[in-house]
Amino acid sequence: MNAPVRNPKLLKGDKHDWQVVIGMEIHAQVTSNAKLFSGASTEFGGEPNSHVSLVDAAMPGMLPVINKKCVEQAVKTGLGLKAKINKKSVFDRKNYFYPDLPQGYQISQFKHPVVGEGIVTVDMQDGSSFEVGIERLHLEQDAGKSLHDQHPSMSYVDLNRSGVALMEIVSKPDLRSAEEAKAYVTKLRTILRYLGTCDGDMEKGNLRADVNVSVRKPGDPLGTRCEIKNVNSIRFIGQAIEVEARRQIDILEDGGKIDQETRLFDAAKGETRSMRSKEEAHDYRYFPDPDLLPLEFDDAFIAKLKADLPELPDEKKARFVKDFGLSPYDAGVLIAERETAAFFEEVASGRDPKAAANFMINEFFGRLNKEDKTIEQSPISAEQARHDRRSDRRWHDLRQDRQRPLRNRLGRGWRPARGGREAWHEAGDRHRRHRKGRRRYHREEPGQG
């Protein structure tokens, strides 16, 4: 095991304590204009089958030509995961039949992925952190989309997504609880968004997870695992792990055995169930795609991407702690989104950074939540916030307000200069007119389904 020693989190069964072992395969859609092997658009939505080239539709004689940007994005992500970059990798065909896969195979990378082993440092709510090993990252094509509810006896297929580049990021089985798994995906998403290689939008399916779950008695070898396919929100990842681990424990304690299989998480019923139809498809008969030469690049190609890397979340967090004297927890909250970190740095310039952090976390985010806004939609700019008339000392004291009801905290004390207040009020009115569901900011994870 690569996992560093940390407190074992065990699940209680009727007879034993059990340890959950989790590994994940994250499918992250590469941010690019065109698809991995064709010149069709990757844009989300669009009329059905409009963002489709004859390559994506697998018309006879069409040949794939790789998009350089997608390769760069994969390498960049590898660098962000402190991973080994393979200067030579190979595309293989993964063969299976499904109506949303017109080629009859997915172009993927099997034996020789573009990125090898790496590492992600995961931060937990309590301020502790641990490391998760990355096994590999490879490039592959996405499939099309099937709709099953349009017609009583027919499924509808839209190939707009067919051929869009995905990065499959495979972790080692280093995760030991639903909480750790959620924190891992959250961190990976943050890294991808910093790098600009995937937007991490789980609602659009641009980041989705296959979760491998097994249980064992502490100290035993790994148990038989089940793979829960295509979980599309961080909250569901946590729920799926919990119910699946419980299912396996119940079977084992009743003297049964776990069948290695693919399962589906049904959020409405709160259960996982077998996807028998996938079982037969497991014989993928991989072989090198004869339409594509090996993917090769040189050190200069990597060095150029390395030189352009932004400051990554871990580095930014360390800098906020060291230079600004923030607690690791506060620094972690502020760096979770690149835009938030930039906003904070501007607010903090010329003021006491700790007071500014306090203001951001204890007041500003509450405001955004209440008015259902993202930081890009903030009615006041960072500069306006910096010119708030209250002193650093008053900002410091905001922490004590934490215990008070949100309503009271938000109802007073906000005195931004330069028209900021009016902006807030107008935004509030607009918001009340179009009141929809409220979205929490930062207190919960993104992408909740």
Place this chain on the structure above:
Amino acid sequence: MSVDAATVRRIAHLARIAVADHEIEHLRGEINNMLAFVEQLNEVNVDGVEPTASVEDMKLKMRDDVVSDGNYAKRVLANAPATDDGFFQVPKVVE
């Protein structure tokens, strides 16, 4: 290495090729002939030899990240047995 009749059926099914019972034995013979030939090739020592990806001395060509294709749903759908409102229609497949 050789294959039996059941394996021939399985390979045919994976490739979605309809094979009648009376064809199995003939195909089994053909496949086993090919496997025997590959086994013969396996006798050649290729230690330290890179697998040949292409007989030409070529590198993988890359394209720029520019949208240059698509927006012809009608062409894409032209050969489909059934369509509706821009979608392919296929016999229902549900998990």
